Amino acid sequence: MAESEQDRDVACLLRIQTGDTRALGELFDRYTPLLYSFVKRILKSGADAEDTLQDVWIQVWRRSTTFDPRRGTVAGWLLTVARSRALDRYRSLSSRRNAETRSETESAPPPAPRDPATAAVAGQTGERVREALAQLDPKQRQAIEIAYFDGLSQSEVAARLAVPLGTVKSWTRQGLMRLRELLPAEEWT
Amino acid sequence: MSLHRDDYIDLCAGYALGSLDEGDRVRLERHLDEGCEACEKALHDFSIGAKLLAGSLPAETVGSALRDRVMIAAGSIRPGAPATTGDGAEPAKVLKLERPRRTFAFPALGWGLAAAFAIAAALFWSKLETARTDLVKLREEQRWAAVMNAPGARLAQLAPTPQAAAASFKGRAFVDPATRRAVLVLDGVTAPAGRDFELWAIRGGAPKALGLVHADASGHAVVRLEDVGDPATLAAFAVSLEPKGGAPTPDAPTGPVVLVGKVEG
Numbered sequence: 001m002a003e004s005e006q007d008r009d010v011a012c013l014l015r016i017q018t019g020d021t022r023a024l025g026e027l028f029d030r031y032t033p034l035l036y037s038f039v040k041r042i043l044k045s046g047a048d049a050e051d052t053l054q055d056v057w058i059q060v061w062r063r064s065t066t067f068d069p070r071r072g073t074v075a076g077w078l079l080t081v082a083r084s085r086a087l088d089r090y091r092s093l094s095s096r097r098n099a100e101t102r103s104e105t106e107s108a109p110p111p112a113p114r115d116p117a118t119a120a121v122a123g124q125t126g127e128r129v130r131e132a133l134a135q136l137d138p139k140q141r142q143a144i145e146i147a148y149f150d151g152l153s154q155s156e157v158a159a160r161l162a163v164p165l166g167t168v169k170s171w172t173r174q175g176l177m178r179l180r181e182l183l184p185a186e187e188w189t
Numbered sequence: 190m191s192l193h194r195d196d197y198i199d200l201c202a203g204y205a206l207g208s209l210d211e212g213d214r215v216r217l218e219r220h221l222d223e224g225c226e227a228c229e230k231a232l233h234d235f236s237i238g239a240k241l242l243a244g245s246l247p248a249e250t251v252g253s254a255l256r257d258r259v260m261i262a263a264g265s266i267r268p269g270a271p272a273t274t275g276d277g278a279e280p281a282k283v284l285k286l287e288r289p290r291r292t293f294a295f296p297a298l299g300w301g302l303a304a305a306f307a308i309a310a311a312l313f314w315s316k317l318e319t320a321r322t323d324l325v326k327l328r329e330e331q332r333w334a335a336v337m338n339a340p341g342a343r344l345a346q347l348a349p350t351p352q353a354a355a356a357s358f359k360g361r362a363f364v365d366p367a368t369r370r371a372v373l374v375l376d377g378v379t380a381p382a383g384r385d386f387e388l389w390a391i392r393g394g395a396p397k398a399l400g401l402v403h404a405d406a407s408g409h410a411v412v413r414l415e416d417v418g419d420p421a422t423l424a425a426f427a428v429s430l431e432p433k434g435g436a437p438t439p440d441a442p443t444g445p446v447v448l449v450g451k452v453e454g
Contacts, residue, residue: 019268021260022407028256037246050255057259061268070229071221072205076236079243080207129245147208148242154203155210165210166199173202176238188237 009074013064024061035082042086042151052089056082087151132182140175143168193227201228205235254337257374261411262330336372339365345426347450358448366420372413379408387435391425398439425451
């Protein structure tokens with residue numbers, strides 16, 4: 001992410017705090033495609049993903065002051081809010097057990113984007129990330145994927161993989177740091 | 190200030206993915222509250238990594254109505270209003286009321302405490318009323334959001350006519366035939382000085398006034414109609430530019446029609 005992108009996102013949050021709905025619209029347009037794919041991956045349902053995203057954006061509108069730039073980027077914060085909301089819905093739908101069963105067979109890297117118009121640039125970045133993921137140590141990749149895309153906490157990941165919690169923490173850090181080495185530097189600025 | 194340790198970096202990675210267990214999350218946030226440049230840098234990098242990971246998923250197309258639902262809901266809620274569901278954010282502050290003592294050694298102190306109690310009770314009551322008001326607003330929004338989510342909802346895309354002064358005019362309408370309620374979301378409808386935009390329903394080729402359109406400073410407007418009339422005969426919506434206060438007759442626009450959209454379904 002370019003620094004200007006983070007600055008632009010923070011400026012949007014500041015405008016949202018003054019009640020500027022256009023700022024909310026800008027942030028919505030910028031991040032909804034990313035958040036929707038992410039939430040749908042967790043919930044396996046487009047309708048549930050849309051309802052969840054509605055809650056997410058209302059939460060952003062209500063609680064933009066809870067964003068702390070010292071704890072990561074705006075995009076990262078939005079993804080954390082979306083993940084949390086998606087898991088709340090998951091639990092309320094009592095479908096987590098089914099989803100975990102499905103995830104056993106869905107941990108392979110996802111297929112390429114279907115819609116080329118949605119962007120070449122995003123598609124190229126996504127392809128690079130998938131290639132980088134494929135180069136990770138399989139244990140690191142698995143720890144990251146089932147935590148992030150299947151919504152498991154680190155202790156749940158440890159139980160799933162039958163390894164100590166500390167090992168999962170290390171694998172997660174090592175995997176993310178390895179990704180940083182494998183991906184072009186401009187993706188991380 | 191707690192000293193930085195390498196195991197905090199492990200926690201930062203899990204924090205960026207949102208997968209930390211509660212105890213670890215609290216431990217890391219306490220450390221971050223004291224300030225740690227190394228952890229802040231790690232969190233920045235790891236949160237970019239989280240975004241890249243999410244971006245590796247297949248692109249999905251989200252329904253266009255979602256944006257309208259969000260903007261309509263946001264338009265009726267003030268930023269910073271308390272959430273009604275648990276979201277991991279900090280809890281709302283609650284006034285703590287102390288039970289008053291029965292006797293006082295000093296009458297003045299007793300009166301002082303009584304006055305403080307009365308003020309606290311009044312504040313508490315005020316907050317309760319605010320919460321009730323928010324709940325009423327939320328229920329009202331849910332009622333209107335149901336129009337857009339109704340199984341048999343009919344839709345209309347309003348597009349600018351050749352008479353429109355700006356191509357930025359656009360709109361979307363949702364009609365729930367079961368309740369006869371309708372919601373229209375319009376953009377670009379900033380009326381010139383001394384003029385008003387007016388909304389019309391078209392039935393059998395004849396217009397019927399539905400009221401003036403009141404937009405915000407950005408030209409965005411949400412029109413809620415409690416009863417749009419018989420949905421079976423509703424053919425289209427239109428918006429015209431009228432003199433201040435609207436057209437003099439309810440069945441004939443006098444100004445140019447700038448937006449029109451056929452009701453589908």
